Amino acid sequence: MxxxxxxxxxxxxxxxxxxxxxxxxxxxxxxxxxxxxxxxxxxxxxxxxxxxxxxxxxxxxxxxxxxxxxxxxxxxxxxxxxxxxxxxxxxxxxxxxxxxxxxxxxxxxxxxxxxxxxxxxxxxxxxxxxxAARPVEAGEFARAAGLTPAQLADCVQFGLLAPDGEGRHPAGDLPIAQAAAGLARHGIEPRHLRVFRNGAEREAALVESLLAPVLRSRSEDARTRAGEQLAELAALSARLHRALLEARLRDLLRP
Known part of the structure; x- marks a missing residue:
């Protein structure tokens, strides 16, 4: 080194x-x-x-x-x-x-x-x-995620994934698909995951409302600042979500 x-x-x-x-x-x-x-x-x-x-x-x-x-x-x-x-x-x-x-x-x-x-x-x-924006054919995407074609179709049906007009998926969505595949191995199917999607949409709406004036700005500096704030808020939101979930799951193990 x-x-x-x-x-x-x-x-x-x-x-x-x-x-x-x-x-x-x-x-x-x-x-x-x-x-x-x-x-x-x-x-x-x-x-x-x-x-x-x-x-x-x-x-x-x-x-x-x-x-x-x-x-x-x-x-x-x-x-x-x-x-x-x-x-x-x-x-x-x-x-x-x-x-x-x-x-x-x-x-x-x-x-x-x-x-x-x-x-x-x-x-x-x-x-x-x-x-991350590179489109991936559905079959290749499913194999990389560990999903069956039917499971991939369920992820699309229940709003976890959004393919383009040709049925391809952005490479950046692969972590979502991989997480869905892992949960499926524990018996949690894509239809059960709508709660995660809905929660993410509500969090995104909250962040958007906070930064809306800056996001509408034409100033390059203002938009750079908004990008920094979006990245930090996303990281803090993910950290809070994980901490809350882990705290709740710990409660399940208490006598």
Whole structure:
């Protein structure tokens, strides 16, 4: 594990350091591996000197892919090795100087962006968004999700999935289908999952009502701010939903 060296203009390392990502895009890139991460957490780590995004003239943060790698390193070190931020900062300082990590485990997660010209997970956030919208034929989609054709049809019938006019599904809907397949193995059929869909629609309506004035704005800065707020509210909503469900299920085990 080593920090990415500064590259010459036009090479992969230099491009990895181009500040082009909003804090909302950074949150989206990290949330798959770190579901509890929030925009407030990213701002806190910035305040602690663990990452230093650039600022636009209007004050908005712009992160590079190298910044995302640093955040992934920090979050991995906290989650898997319980390292305090002081120690993690020493690790990063050493890596920045091209030196070995001073004691303790070497934490995976900081890519050599001189060789990897992609975001963590191998896909830049811009490419990830395009990949999520990529249409997938129904048969391929069902196989990837672990659903039978009949189960896939039930997911569509009960509003969990929405294919396009040619019956194809966005690749980004695969996690929904995979979750439905897992629940089906426990006897919970797609028709039982309407409560989740209805709950998600109500949460989305609440968020939309909060941000409606900003979403209608033609200002690029305002819409960027709205995107950041949407990402953070989605993460907090998912976290609350999970916590409430786990608390209720714990009640079932009490004597």
């Amino acid at each position: 080593r920090a990415a060296p500064a590259g010459a203009p036009g090479d992969g390392a230099a491009d990895a350091r181009t500040p082009r990502l909003t804090i909302g895009a950074v949150l989206a890139a990290l949330r798959g591996d770190f579901p509890d991460v929030t925009i407030s957490k990213i701002r806190f780590l910035e305040g602690e000197g663990l990452v230093a995004p650039q600022r636009t003239p209007s004050g908005y943060r712009k992160f590079s892919r190298a910044d995302v790698d640093r955040l992934r390193y920090v979050l991995t070190a906290q989650r898997d090795h319980y390292l305090p931020l002081r120690v993690i900062k020493e690790h990063l300082d050493a890596l920045d100087r091209g030196q070995p990590v001073p004691g303790g485990p070497v934490v995976p997660g900081l890519l050599d962006t001189a060789q990897e010209d992609t975001a963590p997970g191998g896909t830049a956030p811009e490419e990830a968004a395009a990949a």
